[in-house]
Amino acid sequence: MKIVAFWVNLTFVAVISSYAFASPHWSHEEQEEWGTIEDVGKPLPLNYPFADCAIGIHQSPVDLSGIEFDNKINRLKPRYPADMPAFYNSGHAIQVNTSLDYAGYLVIGKERFPLIQFHFHAPSEHVIDGKAFEAELHFVHVRDDGRMAVLGILIEVGEENEMLQTILDHMPQEAGVENTASQIKVNPAKLLPLHRQHFYTYAGSLTTPPCREGINWYVSTEPITVSEAQLLQLKSFHTNNIRYPQPLNGRVIMTNDR
Template identity: 30%
Template sequence: MHLSMSLALAALASLSLAAPARESRRETSEYNCLADVIIARGIEMKELEVRLPFERRASWSYEGETGVSHWGDFGTTCLTGKYQSPINFEGEELATEKKPNLEWSNYANKFEFLNNGHTVQLQLKQSSPSLLTHEIDGIDYTVQQVHFHSPSEHHVEEKYFPLEAHFVHASADSKLNVIGLFFEIGPQDNPWISQFIDNIPTKTNATTTVASLDMTSIIASIADSHFFSYTGSLTTPPCTEGVLWLVAKEPLKISQAQLDKFTKVMPFNSRTTQSNGTGKNLTTLAASVAPVAAATKTGVIVSSAHSIFASSVVALAAMFLL
C-alpha cells in the first residue's frame, strides 16, 4: 500500500516535470482568476507579504516547472492548506438544500471578456452597472466575474466533465462564494455558452468587448438544479481558504464544436482534486516526491491525456491517504 501511494504521488509530481513545450506560453504574469477579486476588495491574505497585485510577485501555470506541484512557491496555502479545492463529490455527503437565487439587473451597454493566460473570463465588477446577485445564508453576494476550466476541476464519483464554469461572488464584507456549473457534450450548441465561445480573445492579456449579454437563460437552466456545498479554497494560487462553494449536480449541455473552440485557446487549465478536510495536502505530498519523480521519470507512466491522468493519480493517492 505504501509503495502504491508513493508511486501515485510520484506520478502526480511528474505532471509538472514532464510538461509539453506547448504550455510555455501559459507561464504568464497575468493575475489569477480569483486572487484579483480578493486583492481588489482588500481582503487580507497572510500568504502575501505585501499588498501588491499578484501578477507582480510571481507567475504560475498548470504544467512545467511552475505547475501544480510547485504552487507552494506562489502561495504557501497551496502547500499548507487543509481545506483546499477542488474536490471529488461522493454520494450525497455534501448535498445541500441551498440554492442560489440569481437575479440579473441593470444591464450595461458593454461587456468585456479577458484572456488572462490562465482562463477566459467575463468581467463583472461590483462597480459595474450590470449586477448578477444572489442571497444565501442571509448574505448578499454580487458576481465579480465568470470564468471556465477544462476539464472540470470538481469531480462527481471520480468522474470529470469536459468544462466547468465558475461564477465568482463577493459580499459587501468581502466573503467569497463560487457557484460551479458542469457541462457535458450534447448534440446542439448551448446559446449561453456561445456568447463566451464566440468572443474568446485568442491572445494572452487580450480583451474583446460585446454590446450585449443574456444571463437570463443560464439562470433558468439551473432553477431546478440540486447542489453540493462545502467550504474550500481558491483553485489557483494563492489557494486562499474560506470560500463557500455551491456546485450544481446536474451538468448542462454544450456541443463538441463549442468545447473545441475553448480548448483551442485553453488546452488545459484544471487543478487536480484535493483531500479537503483530511489534514493531508496533496500538493505538499506531490512536491515532496518530485525529486524522486525527476530521477525516475522514464519509469513513470505519463499520459498525453493530461487531465485524465491527473484525475486518476489524485484519486489513487486520496484512496491511500484516507
C-alpha cells in the same frame, strides 16, 4: 478590469477579478510547486504568496462523492441580469468580467454576494467518483467585506448553448488581452441549468494561486450542455487548465438533492 480588495492573513491584498496574481508567474503544469513559488524581493513570509496552495487543509477542487443529504441547506437564488461585460483572456482561462455597475448577485439564505466575473475550465475541476465532466463554469462572487462564494456549473456535450457562443466569438485569443469595446450583451442566467436548487456545497478555496481558503463552494448537481464544436472552440483557448482534486481532510460535502 474590476479590482476587489480584502484582508488575508493580516496582509492587504489586491485581487484582480481573475482571482490570480499577475506576478510571480505560475502555470497549471507546475501546480505541485505552487506553494514554493517565490516572489523575489519580498520579505518573509510575503515572498511565498502562494503558500496556502501547499499548506492549506481546505483546498479545492474535490471529488464530490461520499456526500451527506441535508434538506435544510440555505437555498440559492442567482439573480443575473444581462450586462455589457468585458471579455478577458487571463492566460489561464477565458473569463467574463462584469461591468462596474453590474447589479447581478447570488442570494445564499438571506445574504447577497455580488457577481464580479465568471470563467471556464476544461475538463472540469470537480469530479464525481473520479469522473470528470467535459468542462466547468465558475461564477465568482465577492462581497465588500471580502467574503467569497463560487457557484460551479458542470458542463457536458449535448445541445449547443447560444450564450456561450456569444462569449467564445468575442473572446481575445491572446493571453492577457481584455476586450472592453464590443458592447455585446451577455445574460449569465442563460448559462445556468434549468433546475437551480439542487447542488453540492462544502468549504474550500480558490482553485488557482493564491489558493485562498474560506470560500463557500456550491456546485450544481445538474449540468448544462454545449455542442462538440463549442467544446473544441473553448479548448482552443485553454485546455487542461485545471487543478487536480484535493484531499477532503475531514470536510463533509453536503447536498440537498437525493
